[in-house]
Amino acid sequence: MSRRARASGARWTTDAGIGVLLEESHALPLVDVDLILRAGALHDPVGKEGLARLAARMLRMGTRKLTSDAVDEAIDAMGASVSIDVGHGTTRIHASVIRRSLPALFDLLGSLLRAPALRASDLGLLQRETVSDLLSQRDNDRWLAGRAFRGHLFGDHPYGRPAVGSAATVVASTRKDVEAYLETHLVAPGLTIGVSGAVTESDLKALIDRAFGALRTGQPQPMAVAAPRVQRGRRVLVIDKPDRTQTQVFVGTLGTRFRDPVFYPLVVANTVFGGTFTSRLVREVRGERGWSYAASSRLGVDRQREAWALYTHPSNEHVADCIALELGLIDAFVEQGITAEELAAARSFLVKSHAFDRDTASKRLEPRLEGEIHGLPEAFYSRYVEHVGGVTVEQARDAVRSRLSARDLSIVLVASAAEVAGPLAKLPGVAQVEVVPFDAV
């Protein structure tokens, strides 16, 4: 077992090769546990999208000695909650638990990961549940718009494929697929455990060694993903849904990645553009015109370039004007960057509000976990204040110009097409408007 101390908390590697990060706090009798596997939807075979998510959810469906109902009963009875989130490059099992039940939680999680039952009947149940959930999500216009936006922006790139898959691909996975997936990816050196809350380092070591000491070893699969390519032009996709009184709108292009040298200048610039209540987008769309209750821009980040996306939901009568306004704001942002006054305000906000990124143990742990999973240098997050505080007007302007394209934009709407589609073709730079029914997404 090796151990190196970090100023912010303990980190060690177990004999089995599991990386462990601890952020200790005894303020409340509560512990959060994250089991993070370096595998996710990027590993889904084409035609079997959703396999990684199914495999992760199968881990919760019991062992040879425990049925899935018994697992659920045990989790609820100990005063715990367990959730599973599968992204492109990671699978995260998150648990919160009352301190007194922590040993029982670790024993349960250990048995589930060491010897999952992988019953065919449970897989069928999860597949039917997933298909049903996908159907239900069509009630959620923002979800529909977000899913369609990523497909439109990234095209055939893996980032455009939803981790949940589609009804057709979810039912294509077999028990053997799930077994093979876990055989390949569920190995101790591919696992990182993050724990925050009321547990000491020595207690945690004993709990982890008992629960995960016998987890299979092996080599984790390398995570290779190609850089996505910008699709040219301003392209509009309308997801047609009847009886909408307003329109969900995403406008965006490719943004940044973790190892991008201009990552922090982009963070500051995005804060100015649409990251706070006083940002340009919120001021113009909501403050001045009252067109949309929500207005924001988000800068995603991953191993390769993720999306930079604006979100608004104007009423049908204002859709074309609102998108035209957003396009104008993007043009000005890319051509002129930000002002010194805007920069000072954004830097001040980001630096001072950093206190709220660190006011609980779980928040302090999160950047350490992200750095560990993505192999980032420790200074990437630990020197956040210096990174953000040191950005200049020129750096922000150059970062925006070099990364964000005002010419190449995906514009995706969920709307009643007959009411809004006409004026969209006249938006500046728009070459095509495609309309698809909402139940085809």
Added chain:
Amino acid sequence: MLLGRPRMNHADLEARLNANVARTNARVRFVEEVPFGDSLRIQRWTMGNGLGVLLLRDPSAPVFSYQTWFRVGSSHETPGKTGQAHLLEHLMFNATRNHPHGEFDRLLEAAGGETNAATWVDWTCYYENLPASELGLAVHLESDRMAHLKLERQKVVSEKEVVVSERRDRVDDDVEGRVSETLYATAFGRTHPYGWPTIGWMTDIEGFTPADCREFYRTHYAPPGASVVLVGDVDPEHALSLLQEHYGPLRGPARPEAPAVPRSRQRAERRKIVRWPTPTPKLAVGWHAPPYGDFDHAVLTLIDQLLVGGRSSRLYLDLVREREIASEVRMSLAPFQHGGLVDLWISAREGHPVARSLAVVEKHLARLRRELVSEDELDKVKNRLELGFIGALETAQGKADQIGFCETVASDPRHTFVRLEEYRRVTPEDVRRVARAVFVDARRTLVEVVPTTRGRA
């Protein structure tokens, strides 16, 4: 274990704070100190102008949450003027006599702060979360907008547009929002204070004038109708002296009488149909529930958990896992001062009518009315509730939320701990008694969603 520090001599502190204060409105009076968990303590003070103050020093992080709870919500409105409390909440972020439009947010963001607000039937709450060094800014800005808000015509017009957009997002284009609104209007009636939506009917929102807003502001926004809740790494003496300086000059009309909220007289089942472009049928069922402050509200919270809390709950297991006739089942218990609804939401799976799900629900409710729940099952849901209780207290804002809500709705800032004790006291007999009292068919309302289009899987 929560952190704390030794108790202080409040009489000495009160004397020091009032030593050079001539204005009666600015004088502070210590009322009581009450425990908040094992080692934190809430100090209750009042100012001469009627402002209530609740202080909790919590040094666990160098931040604080500053909240202002006004005892006015949508139940204080009148038919034809619904949504007024919520519209005013939006307008409170605009210009004052001392700060032009936009400066409130600019100053807070420059200080690293986050601010927002919320309105519900019994209250309106404003909050700022800031680094510990910025207390003076929060006190200044909140006291300023309590007394000096400018309600200009142009801003009232544009903010009404924002609220219209919010209503379309939350209600007019959202099946759950539409059903919830229909359920409450049907169960209570459209002229009952709990029967109209907090966001207001669309025609009422569109009809508000600046004069309406000024009248509501003058009537309800004054120190006697408000409590300031401050939680975080702050020194109480410094905080109280700032409150004296900034709120001391304020005074306002006496708090208006609380509205009469009559008990529901529903004696027969009520039904409504909502037609909606959704792929599957849905059903909402609401029963009248006790007021938040009642012990039976705690019992009903446990019943909610027994039925739908977690994957081992009775209805989730039966409807979603075993029969596979529903994709989702949830319950919601309104935490209203005078008793709202406990409502059940079922989203059916494709090809399965909601009537089948309802029949299963009725079977489980009959079992609750007939049989005593086992101690093991009761312990399980108590553990789940304890987890949620602890999780809600992680941050300064989480603690302030609990204190402000409990003070406003239950007249006891530590009621969240009282509630935890109530959960622990609940017996199987309590569960059966409350199930028999609440789940009565003649006092239920059903809203069924009938799909107008079908989606392909």
